[in-house]
Amino acid sequence: MKSLRDPDNKVSALSPPEIRRLLTPGWLQHDQIISKTYSFENYYQTIAFVNAAAWMTHREDHHPDLTVSYNSCRVTYTTHAINGLSANDFICAAKVDALFIP
Numbered sequence: 001m002k003s004l005r006d007p008d009n010k011v012s013a014l015s016p017p018e019i020r021r022l023l024t025p026g027w028l029q030h031d032q033i034i035s036k037t038y039s040f041e042n043y044y045q046t047i048a049f050v051n052a053a054a055w056m057t058h059r060e061d062h063h064p065d066l067t068v069s070y071n072s073c074r075v076t077y078t079t080h081a082i083n084g085l086s087a088n089d090f091i092c093a094a095k096v097d098a099l100f101i102p
């Protein structure tokens with residue numbers, strides 16, 4: 001994998017081959033975002049997951065968009081500062097996956 005920093009010492013967006021290599025099952029890419037929908041039995045489980053994800057993402061200081069319904073939550077990551085996907089998007093996606101107990 002190439003360096004995440006360009007010569008000006010800024011984080012660079014990942015290339016399409018890098019994105020394909022890092023994309024794990026259940027996560028979908030659309031343009032410059034990755035997203036995954038998690039399903040639950042009820043609203044309580046959904047909100048418990050949302051709260052756990054909110055805590056983790058706050059600690060990581062990398063916040064996804066969350067779309068919440070009664071029994072599902074869609075998590076969407078992108079890095080707005082680089083108008084693309086960064087390694088941090090995939091790191092946080094893996095951490096969100098670790099929170100999910102089917």
